[in-house]
Amino acid sequence: MTLISQKEATDFVKSGAREFRYNADIRVTPGAKDIFNEANVKLVFDAAATVAAPAAPANPAPAALGSDYSAADIALWNSPEANKIKAEICDIGRRIWAREYCDGNGGNISARLGADRFICTPTGVSKGFMTPDMMCMVDGKGKQCGGTWKRSSEITTHMAIFHSTPEAVSVCHAHPVHAGAFAIKGMQPPPRLIPELEVFVGTVAYTPYKTPGSPEIAAEIFPLAPKHQSILMGNHGVICWGKSVEDAYFKMEITDAYCRTVILAQAIPGSASIPCDKLPELLTIKKSLGLPDDRYDLKPAGLCDVDPWVQMCGSHGCSSPVTPCNPMTNATTSDSEIEALVQKLTNEIMANLGKK
Ligand SMILES: [Zn+2]
Incomplete structure (x- = not known):
């Protein structure tokens, strides 16, 4: 029997494989199980498993990756x-997971490191861990x-932003549900409702659905990024850029908080918005912060x-009023009908009182 302790588990995790196969001849200690759990390595029972041959990794191919890196890249990497x-990307990963902006292995984060070099998240892992x-x-x-x-398959979408927008230092993509609700309706969140969005994000752009990670979605994002720090990808999620890893994440947070507030506000009567003549003041503040916006060139009427x-x-x-779904009550009730109903009830109540 082979015993897999913490040391063997740690070595196995480093191999990058996503599944550890065990059976009656391969026993895993509780400490080793903790290490596998933390690294999201699945324990799979396999009667034919041997320790020497771990399952083919779903994610990294560690033997292939790294074999042809240059000495300069290895030095830069370290x-x-x-x-x-x-460390910053791991921190933001925890935060997008904690705020339920990513599901399963969804989402990805990247940042510029140097000339033509970027750090990004791997594919196939929860961004929270x-x-x-x-x-x-x-x-x-x-x-x-x-x-x-192995790097995220959506890195090419991030590159569309880095290449079209030199001031973008970091890109954050996730699937926050409130902004996602707009994305699956094919609708941009309406503007002019909360100053936070107007100043720090601006108009949230929208691109129709394209396959995630495809050249088509990169082509859609490329021209939008210079003037939009937050973009809804139709039937998919949100991609934001910022001047730091945390700043890119902030754009995501502001976008989703805004969408959530708008969705909740729909149920409340009223229709207040930021007055048109006040919008230029917000845009002036935004310009002074050096933030891009697609509305700087518009005349006040166009805003x-x-x-x-x-x-x-x-x-x-x-x-x-919402039209009732019940066909029996589907007819709308006129004011005179309501008055007649109130009068009838009043008469019945008065008649009952008179009986006592
Ligand atoms: Zn995605």
């Missing part, structure tokens, strides 16, 4: 600058040049051509 970014050694380094074409875990609540709910408004 530099203090790279290590700082790796990453460690710096799982990070990957890629060049501007997305080719991996550092790390033993307000759509009422946000009309955009959200149509001309009838968001809080109009």
